[in-house]
Amino acid sequence: xxxxxxxxxxxxxxxxxxxxxxxxxxxxxxxxxxxxxxxxxxxxxxxxxxxxxxxxxxxxxxxxxxxxxxxxxxxxxxxxxxxxxxxxxxxxxxxxxxxxxxxxxxxxxxxxxxxxxxxxxxxxxxxxxxxxxxxxxxxxxxxxxxxxxxxxxxxxxxxxxxxxxxxxxxxxxxxxxxxxxxxxxxxxxxxxxxxxxxxxxxxxxxxxxxxxxxxxxxxxxxxxxxxxxxxxxxxxxxxxxxxxxxxxxxxxxxxxxxxxxxxxxxxxxxxxxxxxxxxxxxxxxxxxxxxxxxxxxxxxxxxxxxxxxxxxxxxxxxxxxxxxxxxxxxxxxxxxxxxxxxxxxxxxxxxxxxxxxxx
Ligand code: CA
Numbered sequence: 001x002x003x004x005x006x007x008x009x010x011x012x013x014x015x016x017x018x019x020x021x022x023x024x025x026x027x028x029x030x031x032x033x034x035x036x037x038x039x040x041x042x043x044x045x046x047x048x049x050x051x052x053x054x055x056x057x058x059x060x061x062x063x064x065x066x067x068x069x070x071x072x073x074x075x076x077x078x079x080x081x082x083x084x085x086x087x088x089x090x091x092x093x094x095x096x097x098x099x100x101x102x103x104x105x106x107x108x109x110x111x112x113x114x115x116x117x118x119x120x121x122x123x124x125x126x127x128x129x130x131x132x133x134x135x136x137x138x139x140x141x142x143x144x145x146x147x148x149x150x151x152x153x154x155x156x157x158x159x160x161x162x163x164x165x166x167x168x169x170x171x172x173x174x175x176x177x178x179x180x181x182x183x184x185x186x187x188x189x190x191x192x193x194x195x196x197x198x199x200x201x202x203x204x205x206x207x208x209x210x211x212x213x214x215x216x217x218x219x220x221x222x223x224x225x226x227x228x229x230x231x232x233x234x235x236x237x238x239x240x241x242x243x244x245x246x247x248x249x250x251x252x253x254x255x256x257x258x259x260x261x262x263x264x265x266x267x268x269x270x271x272x273x274x275x276x277x278x279x280x281x282x283x284x285x286x287x288x289x290x291x292x293x294x295x296x297x298x299x300x301x302x303x304x305x306x307x308x309x310x311x312x313x314x315x316x317x318x319x320x321x322x323x324x325x326x327x328x329x330x331x332x333x334x335x336x337x338x339x340x341x342x343x344x345x346x347x348x349x350x351x352x353x354x355x356x357x358x359x
Pocket of ligand 1: 215
């Protein structure tokens with residue numbers, strides 16, 4: 001097929017598909033009134049802003065046919081019960097991250113972030129062009145759920161520590177708040193891992209219930225005030241190189257939507273992903289300077305041998321989980337194959353560029 005034929009054929013396909021959906025949807029003329037919960041604290045900057053923006057966009061794009069009442073974490077249900085609430089359908093949607101469900105669906109963690117895994121652009125490449133999204137839907141289907149990528153933090157920070165980490169031995173016995181696979185990896189280094197919702201972290205750190213925590217990055221961590229309770233701020237965020245948020249939806253509720261409303265949700269999710277990523281990226285640099293200069297935070301890089309050891313532990317964790325869970329194995333293999341395929345390109349594109357840009 002030459003290029004003109006392809007364009008002609010593709011164009012016809014788009015017109016045909018575009019004509020059918022809105023007609024069927026408008027014919028139904030139904031208004032949906034949904035509820036949405038989140039794992040984020042009330043008024044949480046960027047995170048709750050993103051949810052509010054999402055709800056407004058969906059209502060505007062749907063001409064008012066899909067109205068969503070938004071609740072922050074804890075307003076209707078505890079933040080970490082989002083999965084169950086949406087599963088039961090008492091609430092139709094939730095904004096969260098799939099690694100919060102590691103205890104119930106360990107294989108879902110790949111759709112949020114993988115330690116030493118994908119950055120943002122690699123993650124979206126896997127999800128949209130490497131079979132990742134289809135796998136995500138396959139994994140959530142038996143739970144009566146469907147999800148779409150919504151929000152991304154970019155590369156996170158390694159976390160806040162009350163004391164310096166000079167060697168692997170310094171990690172042993174530490175109590176740290178860290179979700180997902182990162183927590184399993186640190187457990188191998190002797191860390192006592194805990195998962196607390198956002199609203200409870202500061203107090204736990206301040207009271208010494210935990211010795212360390214990770215959260216997101218300079219902008220949001222500054223607002224959370226962690227510098228008042230721990231002075232050492234570590235990088236890089238080896239455990240969260242480009243964390244993807246999720247919009248988790250009750251599958252029966254999703255199926256009840258007309259095709260145009262489904263497309264509206266997918267488009268709004270994609271736009272919020274871009275909005276969230278850039279909201280953090282545009283603020284993190286200045287916030288880091290404020291933390292160091294105004295709040296006396298001591299910025300530290302994890303020692304190379306600590307990172308090397310954690311990378312080694314990460315492979316052990318993935319292999320162990322894969323050996324006991326066929327679904328984990330299936331998603332891990334897809335992740336690994338895609339990583340193998342894209343890494344040589346990353347080495348001569350992003351990595352080479354960054355090395356040279358920094359001089
Ligand atoms: Ca984090």
